[in-house]
Amino acid sequence: MQLKRPPSPLHLGLMAASCALLSGTARAQSADDAEQPLQIDADLLYYKENAGRVQTIEPVVSLKKDFGDQRLLDGTLTLDSLSGATPNGAIPARTPQTFASPSSTSLIPEPGHKTTLYTIAPGDLPQDPHFKEQRVAGDLDWSQPIGLDNTLSYGGHASTEHDFESVGAHAGLSHDFNEKNTTLSAGVNEEYDRIHAHGGNPVPGSDYMLYEKESSQTKTVTGGLIGVTQVMRRNWLMELNYAYDHSQGYLTDPYRIISVADATGAVTGYRYESRPENRTRQSLYWVNKLALGPTTLDLSYRRGKDSWSIGSDTVDAKLRIDLGSGMYVEPHARWYHQSAADFYNLYLSETAPAPNFMSADPRLAAFAATTLGIKFGVTTGRNGELSLRLEQYEQRPTDQSSALPQLQGLDLNPNLKATIVQLSWHTEY
Amino acid sequence: MRIQSYVRLAIPLGLMFFACGCTAMGVKPWQREILARPEMALNAEPIDAAIDDHIYFSKEAASGGRSFGGGGCGCN
Numbered sequence: 450m451q452l453k454r455p456p457s458p459l460h461l462g463l464m465a466a467s468c469a470l471l472s473g474t475a476r477a478q479s480a481d482d483a484e485q486p487l488q489i490d491a492d493l494l495y496y497k498e499n500a501g502r503v504q505t506i507e508p509v510v511s512l513k514k515d516f517g518d519q520r521l522l523d524g525t526l527t528l529d530s531l532s533g534a535t536p537n538g539a540i541p542a543r544t545p546q547t548f549a550s551p552s553s554t555s556l557i558p559e560p561g562h563k564t565t566l567y568t569i570a571p572g573d574l575p576q577d578p579h580f581k582e583q584r585v586a587g588d589l590d591w592s593q594p595i596g597l598d599n600t601l602s603y604g605g606h607a608s609t610e611h612d613f614e615s616v617g618a619h620a621g622l623s624h625d626f627n628e629k630n631t632t633l634s635a636g637v638n639e640e641y642d643r644i645h646a647h648g649g650n651p652v653p654g655s656d657y658m659l660y661e662k663e664s665s666q667t668k669t670v671t672g673g674l675i676g677v678t679q680v681m682r683r684n685w686l687m688e689l690n691y692a693y694d695h696s697q698g699y700l701t702d703p704y705r706i707i708s709v710a711d712a713t714g715a716v717t718g719y720r721y722e723s724r725p726e727n728r729t730r731q732s733l734y735w736v737n738k739l740a741l742g743p744t745t746l747d748l749s750y751r752r753g754k755d756s757w758s759i760g761s762d763t764v765d766a767k768l769r770i771d772l773g774s775g776m777y778v779e780p781h782a783r784w785y786h787q788s789a790a791d792f793y794n795l796y797l798s799e800t801a802p803a804p805n806f807m808s809a810d811p812r813l814a815a816f817a818a819t820t821l822g823i824k825f826g827v828t829t830g831r832n833g834e835l836s837l838r839l840e841q842y843e844q845r846p847t848d849q850s851s852a853l854p855q856l857q858g859l860d861l862n863p864n865l866k867a868t869i870v871q872l873s874w875h876t877e878y
Numbered sequence: 879m880r881i882q883s884y885v886r887l888a889i890p891l892g893l894m895f896f897a898c899g900c901t902a903m904g905v906k907p908w909q910r911e912i913l914a915r916p917e918m919a920l921n922a923e924p925i926d927a928a929i930d931d932h933i934y935f936s937k938e939a940a941s942g943g944r945s946f947g948g949g950g951c952g953c954n
Contacts, residue, residue, distance in 0.1 A: 490925050494929050509925055527932075627904060628904060628906070628907070629907075630904030630905065674945070678920070679903060679904075680904050680905055680910075681904075682905065683909045683911075686918060686920065692942055694942070732940065732942065732943040734943035736920060738918050738919075738920060740915070745915070745917045753940035755940075761938070785938060785940075787938060812936075812938060812939055818938065842937075844937065869933065871926070873925065873926075
């Protein structure tokens with residue numbers, strides 16, 4: 450029988466040093482990577498919003514195969530199943546409001562047309578109760594060293610829904626220097642999407658009552674990212690990324706409308722939303738990994754800005770606390786803030802001419818959001834792990850009311866709350 | 879869109895990075911035992927990160943910045 454002693458700290462250090470020398474990257478690598486050529490992750494996400502809004506059940510399976518010499522193949526398959534009610538963009542009103550589900554081909558029931566109507570009670574937020582969607586998405590990535598100091602990676606993704614298809618590809622190159630303490634990275638990506646909404650894509654900005662629909666539309670996203678990773682200390686790793694992307698094509702949400710109100714605030718009609726056909730986004734992302742004894746802090750900040758005048762700040766912190774016996778607990782806090790798109794409005798005024806671009810999509814509004822959560826993990830077998838994550842997300846819009854008489858006292862853009870539960874299992878062979 | 883403001887911010891940050899990286903910062907290969915811990919990887923929880931990116935992509939106007947990845951979504 451062969452007795453195996455647990456590795457000493459010196460052994461671990463030498464193993465790590467060898468691994469780092471061979472890895473060709475300043476990023477931290479597991480000393481066990483070479484011994485665990487196949488990693489399997491299986492996750493199940495449950496996401497549920499308040500007030501009967503969207504809920505999601507999402508299984509995710511990921512395989513990572515090490516073919517030796519740091520040549521890695523990574524594939525992920527995601528299935529999304531969504532249901533519930535989703536806001537259609539209109540504001541609450543003092544009188545009942547009737548809308549047609551997007552799959553309808555006419556607002557008025559008539560032979561040869563499909564019409565599914567839903568009515569919203571006075572004071573309630575208009576939401577389409579028939580929202581249902583399934584999504585299948587796959588990612589495949591390959592990375593390999595090029596010489597001693599460079600790593601090449603490339604991959605692609607594809608996803609499909611009933612009303613949306615997306616394919617994309619990306620490639621990146623990283624270079625290590627300064628005794629592999631510094632890594633410079635650069636990458637590009639290209640995405641092509643096709644949008645064919647249920648019932649047809651509405652003509653952006655058109656009168657809702659006319660129900661003008663057109664055929665499928667497309668959009669492309671072209672992006673680039675450069676980054677630098679720096680080992681600061683034995684217990685401190687830092688990365689700074691700058692990302693840029695440009696979207697072009699049909700960027701309008703085909704299911705969103707915007708209310709038109711008169712001078713008293715009474716809703717007199719609706720228009721389909723309309724967004725510019727170009728959008729440029731930039732972001733700076735700064736992340737730190739800091740080991741404080743057996744505890745690990747992950748702290749990041751992201752500043753974003755786009756050509757629709759949306760500025761955003763995100764601060765994210767996770768603290769992984771080792772409880773011993775292969776267990777850990779990880780509290781998580783995230784704070785997010787964004788300003789509104791320059792064409793965002795809660796509603797349009799009947800007396801003013803209709804603008805070229807308009808949207809009441811709550812995602813384009815000014816709001817602050819917080820996420821608070823906790824994750825608990827336990828090792829299972831050799832390098833396996835089982836974990837459970839519980840989080841609460843809350844979004845608080847800045848602009849929720851109007852001084853117009855008919856709208857006073859109505860919550861025009863209510864807070865959003867969501868619960869996130871994720872069960873994860875990881876193993877290696 | 880004021881690209882200049884980002885460039886103004888990125889240049890000093892980048893210079894600081896390189897200036898520091900080439901001198902006082904960094905470790906020797908035999909000093910990487912802490913950095914080699916799996917939880918010290920910058921993307922130590924890739925599935926969590928991908929799920930979060932997808933949730934926030936569907937609820938907020940800003941997304942990404944960390945890396946490329948994931949698929950498009952006609953999220954509602």
